Amino acid sequence: MxxxxxxxxxxxxxxxxxxxxxxxxxxxxxxxxxxxxxxxxxxxxxxxxxxxxxxxxxxxxxxxxxxxxxxxxxxxxxxxxxxxxxGAESQGVDLNAAAPVTIMMVGLQGSGKTTTTSKIARRLTQRDKRKVLMASLDTRRPAAQEQLKVLGEQNDVDTLPIVEGQGPVDIAKRAMTAAKLGGYDVVLLDTAGRTHIDEPLMVEMADVKSATQPHEILLVADALTGQDAVNLAKNFDERVGITGIALTRMDGDGRGGAALSMHAVTGKPVKLVGTGEKSDALEDFHPKRIADRILGMGDIVSLVEKAAEAIDAEKAAEMARRMQKGHFDLNDLAEQLKQMEKLGGMSGMMGMLPGVGKMKKQIEASNIDDKMFKRQVAIIQSMTKIEKRKPELLKASRKKRIAAGAGVGVAEVNKLLKMHRQMADMMKQMGKKKGMLGKMMGGLTGGMGGMPNVDPKQLEEMSKSGQLPGGMELPKGLPGGFPTGMGGGMPGLPGLGGPKMPGGLGSLPGFGKGKKK
Known part of the structure; x- marks a missing residue:
């Protein structure tokens, strides 16, 4: 982005x-x-x-x-x-209206409107605990209604039953009736798109708007369309009256011109951005945080929020307790690697850290990529249960078997074991110092100890000063040991949160007190 x-x-x-x-x-x-x-x-x-x-x-x-x-x-x-x-202030999707709150999705064909509809529905269901009903009003594109139904099933969100022969306005009215009778909190209306803006499209959307009186009308626009997206927003706003914008494929646009232009030209806020194909790849649009990212100042607040959503708090809390006792086997390491993947991998996390963006070329040169996490998890999964609990059993013959099972070389297995050994030694040392590991494992977003009442503004101040709880400093320059890969360098102390984000970046080799290069 x-x-x-x-x-x-x-x-x-x-x-x-x-x-x-x-x-x-x-x-x-x-x-x-x-x-x-x-x-x-x-x-x-x-x-x-x-x-x-x-x-x-x-x-x-x-x-x-x-x-x-x-x-x-x-x-x-x-x-x-x-x-x-x-846009100065962040403006999320407004749900402050009498139930069912109606959200109408508009946009051109191919902009990701149906996928975005399902992402919003998933978020409202899982994060906001709202009862959501989705309805497809697209009667022209083949299988459009079926597509929304499948996405609803995948994300555990209800969709309006398909009735052949009904027009968009009739479907919208039926959706509103079903929502009232079914006690739904939110109704998402996925309108038909076109390959270009035409009069029938605008008339149809105006009729749907008149019949349902939506509280929000969100324009879904592809960020890759550049300045054309601005003209699109103006046309839709003039004819239908949009209340906000959702930009898709932001992860594929290194330029970002559409996001930078949309609000300035239309006066309408960008509310959401799609950052990937997965159903959870949807973020609120925070102008200040985006500006921070553009200028290489990082985005610690979004990273912590992402961690709170992505990571299983119960598993993390259990791992924290084990670490406090000095226990850290290969099952624990695999869990940490999986959590790193959930947070967007190395590139996703490092892009949100202040000062680390400038290290991009060095990081790429070090051959550290996000696929590495998958390879390392595959190595651990190729081990038996007892081997995961007791890595000391892994001699040459076992290593060869594991390497063959994971499709890697024996050297990769040795690197993983070296990294685990270093981290396990560190956990034992930390466990001996009473309370120290517990304090370090205190979460930025609350949880067990640490900083239970930290709000986003405090986090932003900490990110500006480069300080994290416990006197830890955010990495500056190129951390020691980093270019040698995941197996090189001495692992640092667990940082960036506790039970909800155990270990964090500090657990990775080189993110501790290694010398800068």
Missing amino acids: FESLSDRLSGIFDKLTGRGALSENDVNEALREIRRALIEADVALPVVRSFTDKVRNRAVGAEVVKSVTPGQMVVKIVHDQLVEML
């Missing part, structure tokens, strides 16, 4: 912050580069002009001149304007 733009801006700001003083020419040159970067990111031209004008008005004034660190002040000004351009 925003990788290309982030890389360009990072290079521009490195030049600025490396100077003791800035002249007006320095600022103008930087703004020219920023303007080029935004245009290359497919940001709408009027938005680019407005953005650079606002930054210039603040950056060439006394605000920067009187600053102790002019370069950093310019970065702050750009950050503030990015937040303003993206």
Whole structure:
């Protein structure tokens, strides 16, 4: 997400912050580069002009001149304007209305509207504990109604039974009646899409809107369409009156121009972003956090929230208790690796850590990829139950059998065992120091000890200062031992949360007190 733009801006700001003083020419040159970067990111031209004008008005004034660190002040000004351009305050899907709350989904064909509908329904059901009914109004696209039904079954969400021959308005009315009779909290209406904006599409949507009076009308737009997405949003808003935008395929767009332009041009908030194909790959759109990511400042708050949702708290709590007693076998290691996968793997997690984004090339050069977690879990799964509990039994013949079963070389098995040995030794040392491991395992999001009352604002402040609970520092520069792979380097202390995120990044080799390179 925003990788290309982030890389360009990072290079521009490195030049600025490396100077003791800035002249007006320095600022103008930087703004020219920023303007080029935004245009290359497919940001709408009027938005680019407005953005650079606002930054210039603040950056060439006394605000920067009187600053102790002019370069950093310019970065702050750009950050503030990015937040303003993206929408200032986060606005989620509004459910504050009499039940059933009706949400109407609109957009072009192929934008991911049906998939997004099911993702929203899943989130409302699992996270918000709402009773949700989905209804497909797409009577033209083959198997469109069947697709929503299948997605509903996969995500445990009810869908309106299909009745052949009914039109979109009749289906919508039947959905509203069924929702009232069935005691549903939310109704999601998945309208038909087109390959382009046409009059019949707009008339049909207006009729559905008139019949159901939806509380929210969400436009689903493909982030890869760039500036066309902005024109699309304007047309739908003029004809139907959208209340918010959901951007799909944000994980596949390194530019991010659509997200940066949508709010500035339409005045409508981007509420949700799709970040993958999986049913849980949907995030709330937080302007400040997105601006932080674009400028390489990380996003600790989103990482912790993701951890709270993705990780089984009971399993994590049990692991924490075992670690406190100095127990850490290969079953525990496999569980940690699986949890890392749930959090988006190495690349997903590191993209949210302050200062780590600039290490991307070094990380790629170190051959650490997200598939590595799967390989390591496969190695552990190729072991017998007793081998997982007692790794000391693994001699040469057993290692060969395990390597063959996992489809890797014996060297990979040795690396995994070395990593486990280092982590197990660390757990024993920590277990001997009374209360120390328990304190380190205290979760950022609450849980058992640690910081039970930390709110997102406090987390943001901690991420700015680079400090985490217990006096731990976030990694700066290239951690020691990291390039040697998962088997190299001395593992650090467990960090970034406890029972809900045991071990965290600190448990990975090199994320402790290793020397910087």
